[in-house]
Amino acid sequence: MASKAIPVVDRVTDAFFALDSGFRFTYINERAQALLKRSRGELIGRVMWDELPRTIETQFPDGFYRAMDEQIPVSFEVYHTRLETWFEARAYPSEDGLSVFMRDITERKDRETKLAQNAAVVESIRDGVIVLDNGNRIVSVNEAIEANFRLDRSALLGEHVDIVPELASVDDEHALEIDRAIDDVAVGAADFRELEIPFTDLHGNERICELRLVPIEDERANVAGIIRDVTKQRAHEQIIESLHELTRWLFQSDDPEEICSIAVHAGSDLLELPISGIWLLDDTQGYLDPVAGTAKAHDEFNGLPRFRPGEGLAWDVYQSGELAYYDDLNEVDDLYNSSTALQSEIIAPVGTHGVLMTGSFESNQFDETDLDLVSTLVENTTVALDRAEQDRLLRERTEQLERQTERLEAVANVLSNDLKEQIRTISDALEIDRTEASDGSISVPDESVEATLGRTERLVDDVREFARNSRSVGKRTRIDLRSAAQDALERSELDSASLEVETDATLRADADRFGRLLESVFEDVAARSTGETTVRIGPIGDDEDPVRGFFVADDAETRSSDPQDRSLDPIEPEDLTLPGLGLVLARAIAEAHDWTITVETAGSGERTRIEFRDVTTFDDD
Secondary structure, eight states: OOGGGHHHHHTSSSEEEEEETTOBEEEEOHHHHHHHTOOHHHHTTSBHHHHSOHHHHTTSHHHHHHHHHHTOOEEEEEEETTTTEEEEEEEEEOSSEEEEEEEEOHHHHHHHHHHHHHHHHHHHSSSEEEEEOTTSBEEEEOHHHHHHHOOOHHHHTTSBTTHHHHHTTOOHHHHHHHHHHHHHHHTTSOSOEEEEEEEEOTTOOEEEEEEEEEEOOOSSOSEEEEEEEOHHHHHHHHHHHHHHHHHHHHHTOOOHHHHHHHHHHHHHHHSOOOSEEEEEEOTTTOSEEEEEEOHHHHHHHTSOOOBOTTOHHHHHHHHHTOOEEESOGGGOSSOSSTTOSOOEEEEEEETTTEEEEEEESSTTOOOHHHHHHHHHHHHHHHHHHHHHHHHHHHHHHHHHHHHHHHHHHHHHHHHHHHHHHHHHHHHHHHOOOGGGOSSSOOOOOHHHHHHHHHHHHHHHHHHHHHTSOTTOOOOEEEEEHHHHHHHHHHHSSOOSEEEEEOOOOEEEEEHHHHHHHHHHHHHHHHHHOSSOEEEEEEEOOOSSOOOOEEEEEEOSOOOSSOHHHHHHSOOSGGGSOSSSOTHHHHHHHHHHTTOEEEEEEOSSSSOEEEEEEOOTTOBOO
16 A cells, blocks of 8 residues: 555544455554554554454455455455444455455444334234335335235335325225325324225225324335224124114013014124024023024024023023033034034023024134124123013012002902901890890800801901912922812812812912912802802813913802902902902912913803913923
């Protein structure tokens, strides 16, 4: 190197050193001395490979040999481990050796590393990303743009951003809104902008995307757009809104079956669940009864089954109270129907009322979104059923109180007159003509007084039973009709009756109250009987009349008028078949069990026939 060049080179900020053809140091500036931790005196004349740190020395030979051999400038990057610094080495050959410049490029390498990392992140995310330069030309597009929006990445690079709305069939109004938002972010008028843009994909499907524009600091770009397809999300939100709107429809009905029908068809129409049904618990029978189902469910399975305790997955879910999803029914044991064509199924409890079931002929057909939507549907249905049940109980209670008040007033009037009559009878018996008593003592007709007092006591017992809350039914147990009738007959005043029970039927009822019901019927017969009486008990219903229940028929005398109304709702004292309240009490107990009682009379033969209908647990098989 010429001595006149040395002062200039010594003043440059880059590290610089010169080598001869044998790769011996001929010059080193101050920056290079600091970098190599060696002085000029220690390095001049020495071979580079012997003096440099090994981590650097091993990175130089190939580049330097090539520069000398081919007499061409070369450049390459070198990492100094101890200094944790990246350098760019540039070697310029001459016939006498090499001139080498080393520039610190650590900041640039860090920036490139971060850009590479960011690029990897951008490529990995599901959202589409477009980066724009100062002229709103596209300088970067990630893979998600192609995958999600069916746009060719190579066709976008270098193009003006206006090509995107054009390719996505965005209308002019929304395209103009995008341009304004980009300008706002680019000039710093907004920290970010968010837009919701409807567009059409390459398959002609109408979709919705969410566009978020943010500023970025880069040599090549200043605005980035993050594009997310929110079509499914918006559809989900619309369904949720429709389900909540459905609640208003559900609340307009007070019929549980109608509520379930609305819910099932909403699930079919809104949630695309065409094979669905709802089963409600029958409190009397104790099984899950199908009350609503889609047309396809009925068509595919030729009707929906009942589930008794322990039968099938439906009963398991009802007992657990937890929603269950079976993605492959082939792998599930204890199916109600092992040959079912269904492959996947969701079963959700509808509160304590029952279950909703929906299925598919394909496995793994449902996802988390479906489970969330079904949960929302059954929650709304449960609330509607709860309200309907509360309204029904309130109405029934109100009607019962009104009915009980009317009956109590009628019975009170009758009993008031009747008890006065009994007291008058006792008084008359005690008022004996003392002038006819020869020994001065009083002779009281004991049998007459005893019968009257017994009659009065019986009346008080019946009134106490009648006054019980009409819903006050104890635990229902299985009762043998023949045994219950025999026991009731023994407790009644009907001594000379011939009892014929034509069936070995059973039913479920409050045993104590059912016994009082039969007893009151027999007392009614006793009150009308004038001699030997035959009482016959048997089942009612046939193919033409499928109602379930039983009758009690007798051949005793009948009342003269209005037997149906007067015997069940007494108005005058003579309407009661004393002793006791008779059929008034029988009606109260029957209605407490949700049964219906009717009375029919005839002029001869079996003159009175009392039927207890709607006894759903009556079994005479």
